[in-house]
Amino acid sequence: MQAVTLGPAGTYSHRAARAVADDVAFRESVTAIVDSVADGTYERGVVPIENSIEGSVTESLDALTEADVAVVREIVTPIRHALLAQAESFETVASHSQALAQCRDYLEREYPDVHREAVASTARGVERAREDPTVAGIGHPANADPEDGDGVELRVLAEDIQDRSSNATRFLVVAPERERDDGGGKTSVVVYPGANYPGLLLEILESFAERDVNLSRIESRPSGERLGDYLFHIDFEAGMYEARAREAVDAVREIADDGWVTVLGSYDTEHVVS
Template sequence: MRIGVLGPRGSYSEMAASRRFPDAELVYFDDIEDVFDAVESHKADAGVVPLENSLEGSVALTLDLLLSRSLFICGEVVIPIRHCLLGRGDPDSVRIILSHPQALAQCRQYIRRRYPGVEMRTTGSTSHAARLAQEFPEMAAIANLEAAKTYGLRVLDRDIQDSKNNMTRFVVLSREMSKRTGNDKTSIVVYLEKDRPGALFAILREFAVRNINLTRIESRPSRKELGDYYFFIDLEGHVEDDAVREALDGIEKAANMVRVLGSYPKDNTPSE
């Protein structure tokens, strides 16, 4: 089995994929969109991409691609994120810090406190930052311990994220919907007409009257005009469950568009 992940080697996406598919062949890509492309074109059997972080929220690109592509979410993997500062030199020689924008944001307070005025540069992934940090001793990368081993870097500091409870949820992409397990979650996206009073309440009521728990709801601009949004909703249950099916039927009567992004087994990893 071939699993597409955000690379290069040593990324958190690799860590999530290895946990979910310990015996699979991992195929590394430079960008999240490339992972979607690989699954759609059958270059990979599935893909693992980041969806949301407990400190910095959702990965906007992943949401946009879930909306615009034909793939399903068929699983999720939640892993703790433990950032380290990696480099060739010593801590006092750091002049440039490299990492993925989400990682830089997750370590914002640490950087301001320990390295005020340092130049920050964004990269496609944390492991890409680690690979680049091999070049000059004044460069340092925010990445994980595995990246330090992979790229022969020193660990200049550990656990530098702004909260110990730093978790990232990754989703597994597939060309097919997952079967019901009895311990499932469903992700949908809903589009409502702008300025229609009570429209969102009508949607949420369909879940409330059936005692369906919503685990996440988030708006995302439609890019049509200011104030026009899609709503991404996660709920407990599978589309094959009677209550979920009934709720979706009710929503379809009230919304302009409803799309099921996937029903899949929940990852019950506890928060740390």
């Protein structure tokens, strides 16, 4: 099996993807990853969905809404950020926007005058640091050594620079739509109500509460149809093999009669130490 995730080699996504497949390919965006699974190019895709400090990855939410794929697994991994550079003096810190945000307090305290540059991934920022001595990257400490043995070895200027020691990221493993499963302890759905009236969201929430189904996350995203029109991403702690889960989702479908409900899949969670 071959999996695809955010590249280049050495990203946190790459580390999570190694728990899925030994053969890992790379794309530069979450949308490209999800699309390449939907069209059958790859059997599995691994995308970041939520960080414990910075919250949801909106590109992932939107990509899962647009593509015909299934969520078949969840991987949770701790995030250990290090500051990597060729020398102690540098002018720019380059990393993924989420990594920069997760280290905001450290950067403002230790390097208030250094420019911050958002790039496609943490590994891309580390590559920039290898290429340019005026640039530092933020990534896993192991990224200081080149993956292929070639290139400049970076210095680890500081470790565990994330603002909270509990920093962790959830990754979802996506598969072709035909592999959607009802088994697992957790389910993700997308709800587009197609309406807007007082009490609408309460009705949706009550559909789960009345059946003793715990919601672990709910987030609104613009539908793209018009300003002020939203859809909801909902994770709940039950599998679709359970009657209470099916009944809750059926109740939501009745509420969203003018819209739609997509069950992305039920799955189990695996904790992976990076």
